[in-house]
Amino acid sequence: MSSTIFRGMVTLSLTVVLAGCQAFPAVQQDMAAIGNGISARVPQPSGATSMPGIPGMGASAGGGGAATAGPSVTDPYAGQGVAKPNVPGGGNVKPTQTPSAQVAVTPATTHQVTSGETGWSVARKYGITIQDLAAANNLETNMVLKVGQTLKIPARRTATASDASAPGQGTPTPMPPSAAKPLPDEKTAPSTAPVAKPSTPDLGATRTAASGSGKMRMPVAGSITRTFNKGSNDGIDISAPTGTEVQAAGSGRVAAITRDTDGVPIVVIRHEGELMTVYAGMSQLSVQKGDQVKAGQKIGTAGNSGAIHFEVRKGFDAVNPENYL
Secondary structure (H helix, E strand, C coil): CHHHHHHHHHHHHHHHHHHHCCCCHHHHHHHHHHHHHHHHHCCCCCCCCCCCCCCCCCCCCCCCCCCCCCCCCCCCCCCCCCCCCCCCCCCCCCCCCCCCCEEEEECCEEEECCCCCCHHHHHHHHCCCHHHHHHHHCCCCCCCCCCCCEEEECCEEEEECCCCCCCCCCCCCCCCHHHHCCCCCCCCCCCCCCCCCCCCCCCCCCCCCCCCCCCCCCCCCCCEEECCECCCECCEEEECCCCCEEECCCCEEEEEEEECCCCCEEEEEECCCCEEEEEECEECCCCCCCCEECCCCEEEEECCCCEEEEEEEECCEEECHHHCC
16 A cells, blocks of 8 residues: 555656656656656556556556557757857958059169259159169269269169059049049139239339430430439439440549449549539449540449439539439
């Protein structure tokens, strides 16, 4: 009686445990083996019913008949291996090939030195080092060049990259349309109207050449660039390029020849009526002190200042020369 109760308790416990493991197909076979082992070790009394069958354990008896095999259990994940993560760009990555640079050889040539060029500027122009330029032409360390000198430019190698760029290296800058085709000829109006410039008086408009209508004549045929202003400008300035012939404004005698602080000659001629004329900014004088001159006679040429300063004095008082011309 007690052995029958013990077998019933064991069977009930295994049934509860195995019922909770039905959701795990991987352990069903192990549980079936455990249940069969227990049944084999527990003594079975004669005429007693065998241990009730447990689903998945294959132990079903009917009056001591042979056990019927239960359904086979398979692992749904068998043979699948380890899942690979879905990584963008994953899998077999082919190595990228960096575009190889092409080497171009520029043949040797010559260069004729022009004004303002130096050894460094010539080297930069042809893409060579200053050492290569000096070695090819036996130049001194100070790299002194002469205008018209012919320099030997050695051959050089230039590496040019392919148009294709490697990943992460950027792409070549495309040529702008204006570099291939000229821009259209568009006429655009200015955004603002031009500002009208105030009119400037032409100081020499009335005196551009010797008129011969006054007491004296113009010493040079030029425009008056600076007018008489007693106290600040005791004469007038007449434009005269270097080498322009300077003539005596009237007949008289050369009273004095002196020089200014820069060593530029100044000629003074005495005329009738206590008048004297002064000529400054001169060069290459044609007269000497004491010479008698006539109106219009050459007394020298204009210097490098670009103008002749002309004065008329009555005694020692400076007067406006335009009143006598």
